[in-house]
Amino acid sequence: MVNKIVDSAAQAVADIPDGACILVSGFGLAGQPSELLDALYEQGAHDLTVVCNNSGSRDIGLARLIRAGRVRKLLASYPRGAESGAFEDAYAQGRIEYECVPQGTLAERLRAAGAGLGGFLTPTGYGTELAEGKETRVIDGVGYVFEKPLHGDYALVQARLADRWGNLVYRKAARNFGPIMCMAAKVAVVQVGGAVPLGELDPENIVTPGIFVQRVVVTPTNAQEKRA
């Protein structure tokens, strides 16, 4: 019997080694895998490379890992905000490397990794400083920048519901990076508000098919289910 549901967030992240590349879902707080990030904090892995649209808020989740010096490098499109002091302090003090990636390029690099592509040409960033040092091409008069796939060792993702095969549905705009991060990682770990029996999720409406998911953990404190 295939059962991807594990007992705890701690168990779900236990084997993440030092130096791993971790994809973290969420756009601001929507879709942020808070319980998995807390478990990763307790687990102790360091020298992490993290790919996330933002840099976390206050001193929780990703921001707490950054504050503790556990993140060696961040790839993000928008790491600044009202509550991004943890990242901004680390950056100002030279304690973290940072690569600024346009948001759509970040998404497509993840998708390309998950789809087995060797990269793609995008018009985004052409003629700007974010294209400096990158290969460019002009096709039918339009300038493009070559971008490489972005693979993760692990993805930490939040979704709404799963079954034991790892099929997922999300809630509203908390979906954001979840589906493409599950595809792009060797091991996708998903925290969900609830697990349902096989067959209960309508196959027409499954957003992430279980083939892209390796581990599921039900987090009863999951904020989105408290709201639902």
Added chain:
Amino acid sequence: MKKGLTRQQMAQRVARDIPAGSYVNLGIGLPVMALDYFTPEDEIMVHSENGILGMRGLHEGEQPDPDMSNAAKLPVNIHAGGSFFHHADSFAMMRGGHLDYCILGGYQVSERGDLANWSLGQKNVATAVGGAMDLAVGAKAVYVLMEHVMRDGQPRIVQECMLPLTGHRVVKRIYTDLAVIDVRPTGLVVIDMVLGIDEQTLQACTGAPLRFELEDVLA
């Protein structure tokens, strides 16, 4: 500059030019204020980069939902007929030319339509581009909504942008508190301006040559 439009009036002015049934993305800050001036009957479908089509503002007394925010992470809701999708699809909508209009804020726009709106070029500050560069390249028409001059009176409309570019030759039209200006292959053409200023005054606070083909006067 006196006699200019207020920020609300600027948002209203650009909203007036968006045809019914259009797919539109509104940048954070000033552009997203245009949301208040779209009428439901026009069924203008607003795209939000974080995976929403059919975004609308919260109604009076409506509770915010943490899983429903706009690009600025402010609470919003969704019209009947709206949809959610993941980030790769969301940005495919932009780059793929599926959006009819994108209305962006700006620091500087050049006479050839170069846009600078993402970085002030400061050293030792981590840059944050978000979706700005993707938005700048894909929409059928990119409009910029910004004050005509900077706080110190320096023009924002210039021959060459001094700030780091967001997009290269992407802007079709500029809406300011003083005028509406088309960016054409031949240069900048003023098609509308506020009552109470004249052509010389507008030219004096603009850093690139203007031609005037006024269609009407801003009410």
